[in-house]
Amino acid sequence: MKIPVTCICGHPIDADEVIQMGAYMRLTGPNVVYVRFRCSVCNHLGEKLIEQQRWHEKMHDAVRSEAAAETVVSVENEQFSSMGPIRADEQIDFHLALAGMAHIEL
Numbered sequence: 001m002k003i004p005v006t007c008i009c010g011h012p013i014d015a016d017e018v019i020q021m022g023a024y025m026r027l028t029g030p031n032v033v034y035v036r037f038r039c040s041v042c043n044h045l046g047e048k049l050i051e052q053q054r055w056h057e058k059m060h061d062a063v064r065s066e067a068a069a070e071t072v073v074s075v076e077n078e079q080f081s082s083m084g085p086i087r088a089d090e091q092i093d094f095h096l097a098l099a100g101m102a103h104i105e106l
């Protein structure tokens with residue numbers, strides 16, 4: 001699961017990359033969440049302080065988007081399971097279609 005922290009290299013940090021995390025209550029100002037992480041892309045050891053309110057909002061959004069992604073996957077699974085295995089003639093058609101493409105649009 002992604003957390004609302006981004007490494008200096010731009011990689012969005014995953015919960016698996018977190019080394020230490022804690023919530024700190026402050027006498028003045030908003031409470032904060034402290035996160036120490038090791039980036040799996042650039043190996044940077046990073047630290048972030050995030051306002052607790054913002055942390056909760058971002059985590060709420062992340063959980064909602066993951067739930068939406070799971071719904072898409074289950075729809076795809078139903079679609080693919082009804083199609084049966086890929087036949088040899090379909091593989092040949094796909095190969096010929098790829099061979100005839102000048103470029104791929106993403």
Ligand SMILES: [Zn+2]
Pocket residue numbers: 007008009010011039040041042043044
């Ligand atoms: Zn990084």
